[in-house]
């Protein structure tokens with residue numbers, strides 16, 4: 001279990017992480033999703049003591065990272081796969097982790113096997129690794145201490161489709177055995193297929209969080225009708241909100257069945273009626289982060305907002 005409470009990080013006058021609170025639960029994969037520069041890495045770095053928070057706390061299984069006597073046995077961390085010592089071989093890097101954590105020697109070979117790095121690859125220097133191989137080695141290093149918690153920043157970066165599938169299965173299995181997985185991504189589809197819970201961050205602030213099912217349900221209904229204005233008025237007449245796009249598409253929080261009944265009562269013929277989750281989380285993600293993605297906003301405006 002990871003608990004983050006009111007984490008804030010400011011650099012000069014710029015607020016990179018702004019009062020962020022969430023938890024990642026055991027037995028579940030929590031996706032930490034946000035556009036580039038949203039504050040994911042900074043939040044994760046604060047969780048593992050690499051960046052000191054301006055205020056707020058983060059705990060792993062109830063303790064702050066600094067208080068963990070042998071952190072690698074409690075939490076596996078992969079923040080930057082390219083940060084591994086380039087002159088060492090993969091096997092050497094795992095060997096150092098194994099010795100530092102006081103683990104049996106056999107763990108190195110077990111981990112190489114687990115992440116499908118061959119003998120020849122294990123003997124190669126990391127500077128000659130592809131990004132995908134570095135990610136595999138990074139995941140092996142994170143897992144070597146058999147921790148209960150995994151914190152992975154963009155672990156799918158550089159993996160090919162088969163590699164992404166492999167990692168997804170590995171993390172699923174890990175969570176199904178009771179592990180806590182927090183993984184970040186700026187790619188929605190990557191997160192959508194693997195996460196049970198989602199925390200969406202934009203501009204340093206949490207803009208949505210909940211189970212994937214809840215967030216999908218919250219995406220509402222997309223509807224088109226011959227008299228869209230009348231239908232919009234009828235929906236609003238029930239006290240619910242709805243938006244009418246310039247192309248005549250209505251979007252509402254009301255579920256599809258209820259929209260159908262409202263349309264029937266109003267005598268409006270529907271030409272399209274579907275749950276917005278057909279579009280996946282994309283619509284929600286773009287909507288939620290549109291405000292925070294504007295390239296034109298200055299740092300001053302962002303901190304003042």
Ligand SMILES: Nc1ncnc2c1ncn2[C@@H]1O[C@H](COP(=O)(O)OP(=O)(O)OP(=O)(O)O)[C@@H](O)[C@H]1O
Pocket residue numbers: 011016034035036037038039040041042043185186
């Ligand atoms: N040491 C630092 N000094 C100043 N600003 C920083 C520092 N580290 C991060 N930032 C800024 O904080 C913001 C959040 O950065 P962060 O790396 O946490 O985003 P991210 O969500 O991980 O993005 P990405 O998906 O691109 O990796 C960015 O605007 C970044 O420029």
